[in-house]
Amino acid sequence: MILRLAWRNIGRNKRRTALTLAAVVFAVVLVVHMIALTTGVHERMIEDNVRMHAGHLQLTGAGYLEDRTLERFVRWTPELAAAVDATPGVAAAAPRVNGFALLSNGSASQGVALLGVDPVREGGVSTWPERVVRGAFLGTGEREILLGERLAEALRVDLGDQVLAYTVAYTLENAYELFTVRGLIHAPEPRLERSLALITLRDAQALFAYEGRVSEVALLARDSSRLDETSRSLAAAVSAQSREPLDVNPWPVVMPELAQLLVIDNAQNYSMLGILVVVVAFGILNTILMSVLERQRELGVMLALGLAPREIFRLVYAESLLLCGLGLALGLGLALALPAAVFMEGHPIPIRGDVREMSEMFGFTPVISWQLTAWNPALATLLMTAIALLAALYPAAKAASARPVDALRSL
């Protein structure tokens, strides 16, 4: 009975309903988009970093994170490669040798991180192949090297020139090799660009006397939200193929600084979301309260006609909940179907000006991106329901406490 009455009331005053409804719909759209924005920005940051460094998951010899030396290795056999590739959830895998070397040309010399990569597999995981600004990425050629632009400048070499790499091999011998500069890369950080050189995995294994071994296998996951699961299956798959104990670490362990940054940013974003919720809740509360106040006379008449205050409370509460429910449904529909949501996801807002240039320089994709996940509308629904339940409480109580005579007189 109450529900039917409430429904009729909602239908009767279209303008009031429209305003309240608009407030709710609007709130839902805002909340959904704000969460989508947070998720989008974070996913983008993770993606950029993951592709610049060790992948979503990093497979290494046990203890590599604590002791990044040639002592810790993975035997990259065809069997291991097959096991890695066949692991469910693994999208791509790139084996790498991480070593240090002195590069020199005449009297110019520079200590660098020498990265040995598989020219075919690397592009599946990282963006290094796209970072070549002059020349070309590594291929089938022998003894070719890619240098950071600033490194090439410091060594005073250009495409086609030779540089000498000098290092201590795994076998503790001094090792030397001449490499031809095949390309120049634009690294995300200036410091990295001064101290990074890429050679092929095969050449790196020869230089470091690291036959069949690699320092790490960087893996890209199909679904970055299920890293734990993928990590477990990977650990199980590789343990059967390896004589040495191996570690599988997800990116937050490999890059704790990024993980911390995101945690702090999340705390910040949830504070923002909390504030948004407060503003929205008051908006809705005010709207409902206003509509109750404007209906004093009508409610007074109902009380005078013998309706119990408890029933008035229920009526107003039901009205509010119906309105909020309706608004939530409309809002979610609008937020999800809104071309904006789809459009944003596919077409992130570009960042402009100096910040754009700088972001690019440091390897951030210069966009503010949106991303919708299943969790997002669920959270919005939860929040809006809580808001509706709470926001309708006071106006309903207010309405129920009105005395018939006062209500009539107040007009």
Added chain:
Amino acid sequence: MRRLAALGLATAFAAAAAAQDARLEPPPAQPSARALAEQVEATFRGEASFLDATMSVTSPRLPAPRRVRFQSWDDRGGKRSFIRILEPAKDRGTAFLKLHPNLWSWVPRVERTIRVPPSMMLQSWMGSDFTNDDLVRESSVLDDYDHRWLGVEPSHQGARAFVIEYRPREGAPVVWGRIVAWIDPVKLAPLRQEYYDEAGVKLRVMTLGGFRAVGDRQYPHHWSMLPLDKPGHETSIEVNAIRFDEKFDAEIFTHRNLTRRE
């Protein structure tokens, strides 16, 4: 080579003293511990020395010990030295020239000279338990330590040996807590050095043997360095020839010599 030995001293030695002291006889009144240390230093010292030696490095990483034969010309007074690798064949001709304060390395296979930066000078030399720094360190190590008698061991490898302790002075660039050295009472040459950390844990043992007369001194022709914290690692050196107080041709310490083909 003196440098390598000095290094051994310079960077380290010591004894599980308390336990050992019980087995040791009291020391003689003369010579003093300091005088003994000076004698040990004198065994290796020479203004201009030539060395031909073979170094073997044993490591779990290597299927078999790796042997490197080299010759070195060390002109201490002129603050310069020259080292050339003879074996293995793949490294033959590789040479190091130190002209204070720079160190150059010549790599014949790629026909290039590299100026070795300080950071690399401090790294392991040719994969051994010695560093480039050990090859080029100029200062005397005598003043880095206080010396003290521990006693006389009646039967160290079947013979009497003086046992003294080197304690690094505060601030001296020595990582060890102490070094214990066994010294031949007749030749006044070092036989064994044990390196301890400050907590008293023995970390390295260097043994010297194969004494032969070189001029008026007894020189150890066999050395071995055993790092106890790295199981399976050992570096040993066989001295093929050593000569002290040579008269060096200035031509040796030149870039031309560095890049010379034999």
Added chain:
Amino acid sequence: MARALAEFARSLVRASTWRLALRGLGRQPRRSAIVLVAVAIGLGSLLVAMALQYGLVAQMAETAIRTEIGDLQAHAAGWKDTAPLEARLLEAESLAALSRARELAGFAPRLRGEALAQSPLASVGVRVLGVDPEREGSVSTLSSFLHEGAWLDAPRRLAIGAGLARRLRVAVGDKVVLAVQDVRGDLTGEAFRVAGIYRAPSRELDEAVAILRLDDAQRLFAVAGEISELAFAARERGALEAPRAEVARALGPGVRVETWRELEPMLDTMIALFDQIGWVMYAAIFVAMAFGIANVLLMSVLERAREIGVLLAIGMPPARMVAIVVTESVVLVALGVAAGFAFGFAVIFALRDGIDLSAFGDGLRAFGVPTRLTPVARSGDVWAPLAVAVVTALLASLWPALRAVRTRPAEALRKA
């Protein structure tokens, strides 16, 4: 139309309009209270949100600046292209030149070099940072990261990060030898005792830096009386040009003075990026606030159609009527804005010690990351929410008022 506008404008400045508007507000105290609360909560929250956002950004900069960089640094010209030991300044001369600087809150001389840190069990390449323990505190908070032991309390002591201590396998009181190539090119070294172990917010500082007393570092590298860097704390973080000019003038030519933005472009970019993202975020709150205000105003004016109809029927000029309604709204919103500022700043003040973020991430403190988020109010931040509130109030009352007066009185009466 022009006449109506003139009438509207005239009405706005007439005392009777204001009197009527105020009386109108007083007659409906509850409705007025709702609008007021809507504005106050919306505006106050927005202020808090902006202060939190800026607080995060400011804290990122603050952490980096106060950890090591300082607001400004001075080096010998050309320092970026050479080894740290190559570009040096004279310590006594520089300090004397700066003694009368008025734009600075503090300055600290430093010496930088490279070394191989050795323990009996390991050796690690490190960056050496020689600091004057007394002066350093006026620029950086390095000593506050101390986790164990003491801070360079005596000569021949060093402080290292927990990461470096782990790599060298040493503890407080242990000996670490620093082997270096000094300024003459001699390979030399000295032993130092670990006085303290710190936990720093950056990995590099934690794993690859050894901090010594300045005089110890000068002796080690054989550069007595010389330094490689001067770091400065400005009186005001936002105004670095005056102190930069002052320092440049005091130290003379041949010295390059740079701000933290120039020294750490990556950090600068990160902050700019966060700032931009922040604006997008509170644009959402802006809109929510505007919507909340508009909604209650719309409702209150639309519900008054009958009253307005009565007034028009008894001869109130429509333009005057609109002026009264708009004045009512603006007065109400102005009161709300005042309440909002009071509310917002009260919250910011209440949160001045920061919000504890440690619940959001385990072990953040272990990495030396500040775990409190403190809101920071900027004077520039008050204008945008104020403008949004006032413009919203004008539009949200003007439109329904116009609509109400256009409706003929009889119709309005009937409808109500």
